[in-house]
Amino acid sequence: MATYTGFFDMLGLRDWCDSEKKPSLLSLRNLKGEELAWYEFPFPSLDNLHSACNAIPQTRDMTAGLETGFLTVRPALRTVLDPLTQPLSWALDGALTLFTTTPWWALVPIICFLCYRVSRSASVTVLVAVFMAFFLFTDHYTYAMQTLAIIFVCTFICVVLGVPMGILMSKSDTTQRVVTPILDMLQTLPTFVYLIPLIFLFKITEPKLYGMAIILYAIVPVVRLTNLGIRLVDQSVIEAAHAYGLDSRQRLLGVEIPLALPNIMAGVNQTIMMSLAMVVIASLVSAPGLGTLVLDGINNLRLGVGFVAGFAIVLLAILLDRVSKAALDRINSAEAKLK
Amino acid sequence: MIETPQNVKSPHQPEIDRNVKISVRNLYKVFGDQPEAMIEFVRSGISKTELLEKYHHVLGLNDINIDMMDGEITVIMGLSGSGKSTLIRHLNRLIEPTAGEVILDGEDVLKLTETELREVRRKRMSMVFQKFALFPHRTVSENAALSLEVRGDDLGEQQSEAQYWLDRLGLSGFEDSYPYQLSGGMQQRVGIARALCAHSEVMLLDEAFSALDPIIRSQMQDLLLELQRELNKTIVFITHDLDEALKLADHLVILKDGYVIQQGEPQQILLHPSDPYIEQFVSDINRARVLRVRSVMKAYDGEVRPDAIMIDPDITLEQVIESVNGDTSKHFVVAQDDNPIGVLSMHEIMIAMVPRRASLDGLDP
Numbered sequence: 171m172a173t174y175t176g177f178f179d180m181l182g183l184r185d186w187c188d189s190e191k192k193p194s195l196l197s198l199r200n201l202k203g204e205e206l207a208w209y210e211f212p213f214p215s216l217d218n219l220h221s222a223c224n225a226i227p228q229t230r231d232m233t234a235g236l237e238t239g240f241l242t243v244r245p246a247l248r249t250v251l252d253p254l255t256q257p258l259s260w261a262l263d264g265a266l267t268l269f270t271t272t273p274w275w276a277l278v279p280i281i282c283f284l285c286y287r288v289s290r291s292a293s294v295t296v297l298v299a300v301f302m303a304f305f306l307f308t309d310h311y312t313y314a315m316q317t318l319a320i321i322f323v324c325t326f327i328c329v330v331l332g333v334p335m336g337i338l339m340s341k342s343d344t345t346q347r348v349v350t351p352i353l354d355m356l357q358t359l360p361t362f363v364y365l366i367p368l369i370f371l372f373k374i375t376e377p378k379l380y381g382m383a384i385i386l387y388a389i390v391p392v393v394r395l396t397n398l399g400i401r402l403v404d405q406s407v408i409e410a411a412h413a414y415g416l417d418s419r420q421r422l423l424g425v426e427i428p429l430a431l432p433n434i435m436a437g438v439n440q441t442i443m444m445s446l447a448m449v450v451i452a453s454l455v456s457a458p459g460l461g462t463l464v465l466d467g468i469n470n471l472r473l474g475v476g477f478v479a480g481f482a483i484v485l486l487a488i489l490l491d492r493v494s495k496a497a498l499d500r501i502n503s504a505e506a507k508l509k
Numbered sequence: 510m511i512e513t514p515q516n517v518k519s520p521h522q523p524e525i526d527r528n529v530k531i532s533v534r535n536l537y538k539v540f541g542d543q544p545e546a547m548i549e550f551v552r553s554g555i556s557k558t559e560l561l562e563k564y565h566h567v568l569g570l571n572d573i574n575i576d577m578m579d580g581e582i583t584v585i586m587g588l589s590g591s592g593k594s595t596l597i598r599h600l601n602r603l604i605e606p607t608a609g610e611v612i613l614d615g616e617d618v619l620k621l622t623e624t625e626l627r628e629v630r631r632k633r634m635s636m637v638f639q640k641f642a643l644f645p646h647r648t649v650s651e652n653a654a655l656s657l658e659v660r661g662d663d664l665g666e667q668q669s670e671a672q673y674w675l676d677r678l679g680l681s682g683f684e685d686s687y688p689y690q691l692s693g694g695m696q697q698r699v700g701i702a703r704a705l706c707a708h709s710e711v712m713l714l715d716e717a718f719s720a721l722d723p724i725i726r727s728q729m730q731d732l733l734l735e736l737q738r739e740l741n742k743t744i745v746f747i748t749h750d751l752d753e754a755l756k757l758a759d760h761l762v763i764l765k766d767g768y769v770i771q772q773g774e775p776q777q778i779l780l781h782p783s784d785p786y787i788e789q790f791v792s793d794i795n796r797a798r799v800l801r802v803r804s805v806m807k808a809y810d811g812e813v814r815p816d817a818i819m820i821d822p823d824i825t826l827e828q829v830i831e832s833v834n835g836d837t838s839k840h841f842v843v844a845q846d847d848n849p850i851g852v853l854s855m856h857e858i859m860i861a862m863v864p865r866r867a868s869l870d871g872l873d874p
Contacts, residue, residue, distance in 0.1 A: 410642035412603055414656050414707070415630030428646045 173212050174222035187223035195230040244370060255378045261323045262377035269319035270312055278302045289496030301485045310482045317459030321445045324384040328441045332389045336396025357390045361451050380452035387448045391440035399433025400426050432502045439494040446487050528579045530743040536573040536609030538595055541566030544607040557766050569595045571768040580741040586754040587764035593747045597715050601634045602626055631660050635704035639716035641696045643688040649699050650684035656707035674702040694725035714746045730756055751790055755799045763787055776804035792864045797827040805861040806843045806851030817842040826858050
């Protein structure tokens with residue numbers, strides 16, 4: 171029946187092959203219900219060899235092994251990670267409560283005021299006010315605030331963790347060599363894949379589940395750009411700092427960070443945008459907000475609901491981008507003149 | 510009698526006993542992966558090219574020995590790639606040497622711990638850079654006060670000190686500007702103010718005026734000489750410009766390919782170049798403007814021509830020629846404090862102005 175049966179018979183391995191009595195799993199191909207076409211000559215893959223010789227493991231055995239392995243270390247991982255990440259749950263819960271229980275007539279002016287303080291731009295502030303009015307008018311306000319709350323918390327944590335990490339990277343080539351591939355992996359891993367191990371690790375009702383997914387995904391640019399920004403600081407200025415006896419703390423706080431600030435802020439802007447992208451996907455694992463409406467639109471074929479929620483997400487993205495860009499421009503224009 | 514103009518330096522003031530401030534001893538620097546292993550080859554006399562081709566190491570400095578006197582301007586001159594910038598960075602250890610000693614007031618800078626080195630950099634050595642290297646995000650006054658801030662002096666003191674030096678350097682009114690708002694010359698004056706604010710005994714100037722245009726550069730040189738007359742710091746000045754070197758130097762060190770080919774009193778180097786390389790160098794300059802009466806006069810032997818004109822030993826030949834309107838028949842008596850110390854004729858002046866080869870028979874004792 172199988173292509174390679176004769177091959178094993180010829181080698182006289184039949185007895186060894188049949189010694190393994192474990193029932194076979196469905197092969198990956200059968201799992202997806204695909205049939206072999208008449209013209210195909212099967213490659214001697216694990217699955218194909220297994221069908222000829224039982225003693226050879228299947229590809230599914232490998233994935234199953236991974237599962238078993240992960241499940242074995244899960245309790246240990248949980249004991250470590252659970253208390254460590256618990257503050258994330260508290261922060262997310264707190265922020266969500268704060269953003270949803272503060273009445274709109276207080277929160278919207280506060281947000282507009284904060285946007286003005288950060289951007290120093292009247293037009294950006296007006297834009298924010300108009301978008302807020304849209305959210306309020308179309309009853310998307312609460313959802314939008316939930317999304318915003320999650321983004322605030324996650325971006326804040328990304329900056330708190332990412333900037334020091336970037337600084338460490340910029341100070342040591344070894345650290346950079348070790349961290350860069352990790353960042354590359356975090357950036358290229360499909361967004362859904364973040365969720366798989368996290369679902370195993372945490373209860374799906376816990377906010378830290380989606381919090382972790384968002385932070386892992388969104389922390390990359392702020393780390394990268396902090397590292398880059400510090401490495402790009404004019405070496406002659408650094409040399410002058412050395413020549414006048416600045417110690418490493420004085421150099422970092424007095425010279426490197428101020429001069430790297432435009433790059434760091436560009437990283438923060440990217441981090442905010444990536445948090446927004448992930449918070450929508452994270453609605454699959456119970457993240458509240460606009461993403462749940464999109465999910466509802468997909469699950470129940472409610473085109474209108476999904477579409478309007480999607481539009482609201484776009485507005486939120488524009489809002490976050492404009493405000494953070496305006497802040498960045500403000501720093502840049504102060505700094506660009508310094509070059 | 511010709512007045513010595515303000516901007517002409519007089520290196521031959523009555524000799525004060527000078528101490529050696531910085532002494533560089535057998536300093537070597539090899540760039541590459543295994544510099545220590547290369548030192549033996551370098552000591553045994555391998556050439557820079559051979560070291561590069563055979564062992565892929567770059568010879569930066571080769572057995573440098575220089576004594577820099579307290580209160581003098583030591584100028585280190587060389588073309589690009591001669592190692593002069595590398596050398597000055599060894600004095601405050603911005604670059605670590607491969608072998609050798611840098612002794613500051615009897616103490617080897619290279620043996621200092623990191624904290625001690627930082628103290629030296631904060632209080633005893635300040636530096637001015639070719640590209641200014643001001644902190645772009647700080648105001649002029651904050652830049653000037655850098656060393657005081659680093660030391661932790663109180664803010665008011667920092668400001669008044671910075672203000673004093675900025676005023677001295679003609680930057681009043683620019684305290685709150687940012688470096689980018691100033692011209693190159695003004696930025697470098699901020700750089701000098703930053704160095705002066707530190708009150709360090711030693712100032713290192715790395716091609717400090719090379720990025721400036723000729724007129725500004727000349728003004729800055731005068732400014733430096735004027736400040737030096739008053740402050741008497743030990744200045745180490747790097748340049749690739751011989752005119753600048755001759756104008757500023759009390760002690761001139763000429764570097765080529767990482768080793769010292771000649772060092773000494775600049776007028777002596779000009780009159781007695783020890784190497785074809787230096788000859789080539791000095792042949793291009795305006796000797797009348799650089800050479801001083803003292804360097805070319807004949808010793809006083811009791812006889813003075815009755816028509817001799819009295820001149821000062823520290824003026825340049827150019828000034829002498831100008832004072833007699835180029836009359837080649839004149840004779841001079843060189844007098845210091847009204848005591849004749851030498852004689853000179855226009856004929857001898859003419860000979861001195863021809864580069865060394867021709868002047869050998871006519872003038873050398």
